[in-house]
Amino acid sequence: MEYRTVGRTGIQVSNLCLGTMSFGANADEETSKKMYRRSREAGINFFDTADVYALGRSEEILGDCIAHERDNIVLATKVFWPTNADVNARGLSRRHIMQGIEGSLKRLKTDYIDFYFVHDFDPRTPIEETLRALDDLQRQGKILYPAVSNWAAWQIAKALGISAKEQLARFELIQPMYNLVKRQAEVEILPLAASEQIGVISYSPLGAGLLTGKYGVNKRPKQGRLVDEKRYTDRYLDEMNYVVADRFTTYAAERGIKAATLAVAWAMSNPAITAPIIGARNLEQLEDSLDAADVDMTPEWREEISSHSITPQPATDRGETLLPNWT
Ligand SMILES: NC(=O)c1ccc[n+]([C@@H]2O[C@H](COP(=O)([O-])OP(=O)(O)OC[C@H]3O[C@@H](n4cnc5c(N)ncnc54)[C@H](OP(=O)(O)O)[C@@H]3O)[C@@H](O)[C@H]2O)c1
Structure with a gap:
């Protein structure tokens, strides 16, 4: 496992972060604890949860x-989504942030959170109030x-x-x-993030299961998040x-690598990403994502894999690049 510095904080984290959205949800307590121990064994020191995952059970477990x-763990949790009907x-x-942190600290049985995420954008609250x-x-x-999830870049830039x-x-x-x-x-x-020297932990590297080989144009598993x-x-x-999932699965099979492993390795290989957040419902799934740490993702592979999906349009419609030799 490699360790990277989060932005300009000086904190070293493993380049895989374990997401615990499944803890207490589709992974029972025993399985969740096994996944935690296996991640530690593999060198992971970075864990992501949220106050709302499994109605608080994820934080408790x-x-x-x-x-x-x-003190050897770098811990991230989140606030934003409703925690009760009030x-x-x-x-x-x-008000909600102050209440939210107390609940999370209690469930996590700690007195501090390393990275406290706002889980989404709140159009009702001025950004100043939140900050x-x-x-x-x-x-x-x-x-x-403080940390931020699911905001548009302009909202983050405004906050900065x-x-x-x-x-x-x-x-x-x-x-x-x-993900792809x-x-x-x-x-x-x-x-x-690169320009402002901010760390990035990206979620859903497998497209919530899409890129694991079990989905395709005419292929659906009996059980899985995208069907359930x-x-x-x-x-x-x-x-x-699903077309991309088919192409990607074939590409991975031709190289003798499990699709799930290659999908995580692809996300990891983006230089702006500190660590993808991996997720699993059992140890078997977890192993495939952990194996990504050992994939030698060459620039050629990265380019070939990227070519399987559509590269998003640039942020402006002015397509011309800078003048030649302009630095
Ligand atoms: N900030 C946010 O809004 C946000 C949103 C989502 C997630 N997250 C964080 O990111 C973490 C990871 O997200 P994610 O769960 O969406 O990641 P993901 O890696 O894209 O999807 C994980 C899911 O894919 C399936 N899977 C995993 N490995 C597999 C394998 N080897 N073979 C077949 N299926 C496999 C499992 O679902 P099935 O068994 O059901 O198919 C598993 O729960 C979460 O735990 C959470 O911490 C954050």
């Missing part, structure tokens, strides 16, 4: 796992760094400007979706995704 070695138990208001609450949490020692102007803690880590069929992050998020969970079925609905 992860909290048990890390209890004996908390109208204020959601979003990025100071000030996160800055207070940093000063109180309850979080080490506010942080600089108001001298508030800035986002030091971004968590976008990124979801490449939007390449257009603005990843260049922004409407939100995910809808997210990957476009038929082209």
Whole structure:
């Protein structure tokens, strides 16, 4: 396992992060704890969860796992989505953030979070209000760094400007979706992160299972997130995704590598990405993603694999490049 520095923080993390969305959901407590131990054995020191995963069970189980070695673990969790039916138990208001952190610290049985993510954009709350609450949490020692997931690049850039102007803690880590069929992050998020020296942990490297060989144009497994969970079925609905899955599966088979392993290796090989966040419902699935750490992804392979899906359009319609010899 390799270790990388998160942006400009000085924190070293494994270049695979274990996502624990399945803990207490489709992985029971025993299986979740086995996956934790296997990840540690493989050298992973970085774990991602959220207050809402399995209604808080994910944080509770992860909290048990890390209890004996908390200070050797880099921990990320999130706030935003409703934690109960109350109208204020959601979003990025100071009120919900202050309540959210207390709940997460309790379930995780720790007194600090390394990277505290805002899980999505809250159009009702001014960004200043959110950033000030996160800055207070940093000063109180309850979080080490604010972090951001699922915001558009312009929203992140706006927040960075506010942080600089108001001298508030800035986002030091971004968590976008990124896989062979979801490449939007390449257009603005990843260049922004590289330019501002912000870490990136990308989620869904397997397209939630799409890129594992079990899906294709005329192929669906009996069980799996893209068939069982409407939100995910809808997210990957476009038929082209299944065409790409077929092409990619064939490409991986021709090279004698499991599709899941190669898909994670592809995400890992993007130089702007600190670590992809891997996810699994059991040890067998986890092994395939862990194997990505040993794949020698050459620039040629990366280019060939990328050519299986559509490269997203640039952010402006002005297509001409700079003048020759312009540096
Ligand atoms: N910030 C956010 O909004 C956000 C959103 C999503 C995830 N995340 C984070 O990112 C982590 C990973 O995301 P993800 O779960 O979407 O990642 P993913 O790697 O794209 O998908 C993982 C899923 O693919 C299937 N799978 C995994 N390995 C497999 C294998 N070898 N063979 C066949 N199927 C396999 C399993 O689902 P099935 O068995 O059901 O097919 C598994 O749960 C999460 O745990 C969470 O921490 C964050």
